[in-house]
Amino acid sequence: MATHHTKMLIIGSGPAGYSAAIYAARAMLEPIVVQGLQPGGQLTITTDVENYPGYRDVVQGPWLMEEMQAQAEHVGTRMMWDTIVSVDLENGAPFKAIGDSGDEYIGETVVICTGAQAKWLGVPGEQELGGKGVSACATCDGFFFRGKKVAVIGGGNTAVEEALYLTNHSDDVTLIHRRDELRSEKILEERLMKNPKISVLWNKTVESFEAGEDGALGHLNLKDTQTGEASTLATDGAFVAIGHAPATELFKGKLPMDGGGYLDTEPGTPKTVIPGVFAAGDVTDHTYRQAVTAAGMGCMAALDGERYLAALEDAQEAAEAAE
Ligand SMILES: Cc1cc2nc3c(=O)[nH]c(=O)nc-3n(C[C@H](O)[C@H](O)[C@H](O)COP(=O)(O)OP(=O)(O)OC[C@H]3O[C@@H](n4cnc5c(N)ncnc54)[C@H](O)[C@@H]3O)c2cc1C
Incomplete structure (x- = not known):
């Protein structure tokens, strides 16, 4: 000592x-x-x-x-x-x-x-695909997904801001939220809903991140929080924005x-x-x-x-x- x-x-x-x-x-x-x-x-x-x-x-x-x-x-x-x-x-x-x-x-x-x-979701594939399609910072990494499909996971201000920011780089942004309403400020929500480049998947959780053939992120495995139904979303980038x-x-x-x-x-x-x-x-x-x-x-x-x-x-x- x-x-x-x-x-x-x-x-x-x-x-x-x-x-x-x-x-x-x-x-x-x-x-x-x-x-x-x-x-x-x-x-x-x-x-x-x-x-x-x-x-x-x-x-x-x-x-x-x-x-x-x-x-x-x-x-x-x-x-x-x-x-x-x-x-x-x-x-x-x-x-x-x-x-x-x-x-x-x-x-x-x-x-x-x-x-x-x-904060991370803690689901399979998330850490393994960090830097290979999975990120927690759109301002940092959005530029690497120019012209590609991206998803944002979350429903608060950060998630909505990240989704809006990503429309500078991508015409195909999906926001995935586990509830049926957002927790963001109203003005941000309005901007999001008006933006034709963004679609929202309500009542969905990400169960895992899966690599494609090239080893980078290929798709997300989703689960519906109401029906339990499983689905997938093909995407090149996924931004975890849960705080x-x-x-x-x-x-x-x-x-x-x-x-x-x-x-x-x-x-x-x-x-x-x-x-x-x-x-x-x-x-x-x-x-x-x-x-x-x-x-x-x-x-x-x-x-x-x-x-x-x-x-x-x-x-x-x-x-x-x-x-
Ligand atoms: C995956 C990822 C990619 C990113 N990409 C970019 C990018 O491209 N461009 C960009 O500008 N920003 C990027 N960022 C954001 C950037 O990393 C942060 O904004 C920046 O690192 C913040 O710096 P900081 O010094 O405040 O804290 P941090 O980088 O968070 O460092 C905190 C430090 O505090 C230490 N610490 C914590 N508790 C204690 C303790 N009790 N005792 C002693 N030490 C302690 C830790 O060991 C660490 O060294 C990225 C962030 C992540 C997670």
């Missing part, structure tokens, strides 16, 4: 955490990144990434995250292969966190970048969250209600959920953390001068 001190403790190692680390290290804050169970974050479970700026060709998600990690280490970040299991933020700075290893982390500031995980779960269990009762469990921040900033504690990336953002937005928020958090520490130092010097 060891105790690690830092000016900036960064919890999480996705694009938000690594970007915060790059900025913090270059500001001589000697940051520590505690990587968690998924070093590199969500992009390590995808293949092609075509919308992260700076690369004219498609890059692989795991490779991109290795590069970000290497960049953060190159400028002086300490990486810890550990997972935070408890935090003490409410007693003010310095903040304490305990890792699964038993190590203690003491940070003058904390940046929470624990991200979110897409996301932000990784905020650790912060329950310690930091304010919205109804979905996302950390609240001061609008337009990564500042939480506790001075010196910041949140960046998907853990606080249920709207954009992209690598580039997470990275941008990580940068903002590091810059705000640096300013917070500088202001503290100024106040301390002024107090000493007045004595």
Whole structure:
């Protein structure tokens, strides 16, 4: 068991955490990144990434995250292969966190970048065909299905938005919902129902995802929730849109969250209600959920953390001068 001190403790190692680390290290804050169970974050479970700026060709998600990690280490970040299991933020700075290893982390500031995980259906074929036709992000992967048949599974705002978005790429979008009415906002529902490129399959659940001859997704096996009747839907892409779960269990009762469990921040900033504690990336953002937005928020958090520490130092010097 060891105790690690830092000016900036960064919890999480996705694009938000690594970007915060790059900025913090270059500001001589000697940051520590505690990587968690998924070093590199969500992009390590995808293949092609075509919308992260700076690369004219498609890059692989795991490779991109290795590069970000290497960049953060190159400028002086300490990486810890550990997972935070408890935090003490409410007693003010310095903040304490305990890792699964038993190590203690003491940070003058904390940046929470624990991200979110897409919820999956948990049915056969879903994980096996991930990146081969099955996805949880239309904004990320819709472009790969230009001119093809796609399906969206879900009935809330996310599902309806994903279906509408996919009509930019496909003329044949099917929304599959297990009930006979949507849970989305009325205005979104109206847009969906008016869109000639979208058809809705009501009262259907996806029982499994099946590969075609080429090994990629070929069709979905469906079941009618009212009659139990089985059917199939041939499709090239399927987008599971049943929500996301932000990784905020650790912060329950310690930091304010919205109804979905996302950390609240001061609008337009990564500042939480506790001075010196910041949140960046998907853990606080249920709207954009992209690598580039997470990275941008990580940068903002590091810059705000640096300013917070500088202001503290100024106040301390002024107090000493007045004595
Ligand atoms: C299949 C898939 C494909 C995608 N494709 C694209 C794409 O093409 N383009 C795009 O821009 N976006 C894409 N995204 C979305 C993108 O991956 C996310 O928006 C982005 O990764 C969010 O970054 P983040 O840093 O906020 O969090 P995440 O990437 O979710 O990382 C969270 C980090 O927190 C760590 N963590 C969690 N709990 C703890 C803890 N208790 N202690 C320590 N660490 C902890 C995890 O280990 C992880 O490292 C995709 C997402 C998925 C799932």
